[in-house]
Amino acid sequence: MVYTMKxxxxxxxxxxxxxxxxxxxxxxxxxxxxxxxxxxxxIRGEQSSFLVDAREFSPRCxxxxxxxxxxxxxxxxxxFGMSVEHHLVPVSVxxxx
Numbered sequence: 001m002v003y004t005m006k007x008x009x010x011x012x013x014x015x016x017x018x019x020x021x022x023x024x025x026x027x028x029x030x031x032x033x034x035x036x037x038x039x040x041x042x043i044r045g046e047q048s049s050f051l052v053d054a055r056e057f058s059p060r061c062x063x064x065x066x067x068x069x070x071x072x073x074x075x076x077x078x079x080f081g082m083s084v085e086h087h088l089v090p091v092s093v094x095x096x097x
Contacts, residue, residue: 001046003039004054005074012076016042020077022068025061034061035068039075 003011011017019040027033036059037051051060051071062068069079 001041001043001049002052002057003049004052004057005071006054008039008051008075011039011041011043017075017077018042020072020075022065022072022082025059034063035065036060036062037068037071 008017017039021038021040022035023038024032025034025036038048039051040048052058053060060071062071069082072079
């Protein structure tokens with residue numbers, strides 16, 4: 001499963017989202033090209049889902065970290081802090097895209 005902003009907001013209001021993480025997205029050559037959001041869900045059979053564009057269902061790629069954090073806030077989640085890890089996410093690992 002993947003999330004559009006609308007679906008993420010709906011599931012947040014239903015109490016089905018409990019967290020999010022901002023991840024680095026890599027292009028085809030393995031070069032970081034932006035940021036995406038990984039939502040953590042309470043939906044049975046699903047643990048986490050990436051944010052996709054509502055029209056094309058392609059992975060959202062925010063140009064700045066601030067934009068990705070703003071998307072988390074728009075869904076309704078609060079951002080209390082941030083940690084940095086060295087795990088890069090290639091575009092090819094986005095499920096369902």
